[in-house]
Amino acid sequence: MVNNKPGHYHMNYKTANKLVNNISTFNNSCSQCQFTNDCLTKQLDMKEIRCFENVVLHPKPLQRGKYLFRQGEQFRFLYLVRSGCVKNYVNSGDGTEQITGFTLPGEILGLDSMENGKYVSSAVALEITSICKLPFERFEELCRQLPGLQDRFFQLSSRKIVSFHNLSYLIGHRPAEERLASFLVDYSLRIGRHGYSRTEFNLSMTRYDIANYLGLTIETVSRLFSKFSNEGILKVERRLIAITCPELLMKIAKSPSSCTFTSSRGMRQEENKVRYDYLHDKFILRKPLEFAGIYKN
Numbered sequence: 490m491v492n493n494k495p496g497h498y499h500m501n502y503k504t505a506n507k508l509v510n511n512i513s514t515f516n517n518s519c520s521q522c523q524f525t526n527d528c529l530t531k532q533l534d535m536k537e538i539r540c541f542e543n544v545v546l547h548p549k550p551l552q553r554g555k556y557l558f559r560q561g562e563q564f565r566f567l568y569l570v571r572s573g574c575v576k577n578y579v580n581s582g583d584g585t586e587q588i589t590g591f592t593l594p595g596e597i598l599g600l601d602s603m604e605n606g607k608y609v610s611s612a613v614a615l616e617i618t619s620i621c622k623l624p625f626e627r628f629e630e631l632c633r634q635l636p637g638l639q640d641r642f643f644q645l646s647s648r649k650i651v652s653f654h655n656l657s658y659l660i661g662h663r664p665a666e667e668r669l670a671s672f673l674v675d676y677s678l679r680i681g682r683h684g685y686s687r688t689e690f691n692l693s694m695t696r697y698d699i700a701n702y703l704g705l706t707i708e709t710v711s712r713l714f715s716k717f718s719n720e721g722i723l724k725v726e727r728r729l730i731a732i733t734c735p736e737l738l739m740k741i742a743k744s745p746s747s748c749t750f751t752s753s754r755g756m757r758q759e760e761n762k763v764r765y766d767y768l769h770d771k772f773i774l775r776k777p778l779e780f781a782g783i784y785k786n
Contacts, residue, residue, distance in 0.1 A: 529638060531641050533635065533637050533638060537635050540635065541631065544631055545569075545621050545623055546624070548620065552614065552617060555614050556613050557612040558612055559608065559611045561607055562607065563607060564603065567623040567625055568598040569620060570594050570596055570619075571619040571621060572619040573617055573618025573693070574591055574694070575591070575598060575612050575613065576591055577589045577590045577592060577612050578611055579609065579610045580611070586701065588698055590652065591702070593680060594680075597645050616693050660703065665705050666716075666741055667741060667743060669699070669703065669705075669713045673723075673732070674739055677690070688731060688733075689730070692728040717738070721733055722737050722738050723738070
């Protein structure tokens, strides 16, 4: 059974704010971080983790509205989110803002900026956000020394690419109802990787941000939230979302009702496979010929 950790995804606003105001007390040791099993250090032994800790920096938490970086600035760091949420967006020539993603705890920022030496997007905290900061030149050198770190970096880079492709397909080919349902299912699964509740969480972003990200109007997003609520799929209280009928939400999103997680550098090894049963919030050992799902670690 997956433990639903007490975290701000599963709390009311007063409790959440009290928690994130104490972010500075988090242990900076990678070996004791709650995200170590889904972070860059996942495949490292203790000696290698200590090498990684000599490279990573731990700045003070960002306040809501503060920037990690802005589009066009010199690329020097990669960032790992430890808590909170970061909005990523690009500005077009006419000043229009297009949101390209929301980075959640355990996820990495700056991957799209390695090629030309400048950040191709801006990243702003949507709430009090704690991060790990990686000087890219030192990190690149460390990757050459630690093959496991390099492999994990490629895996997380691939995850970002898949996410971008999914967004392109979502906006270009799917109706509004499916877009919002897919967004909620994806958000649920991402926070669930770390033991937070998949069925009750606070959305850090506004309805306008969600509409911008999905290529919809804010009126459409608000109408769909009301529709899902009236149909008993969700309970909505401002930004607090409770998924009351996951089966129906996933049917609308056209997502499978179970997801595959693999280990050992992402290889499909039968003995390491388990299936996460989203509807019952637990892991189940897979049968030898069973195939279900699209998500891999």
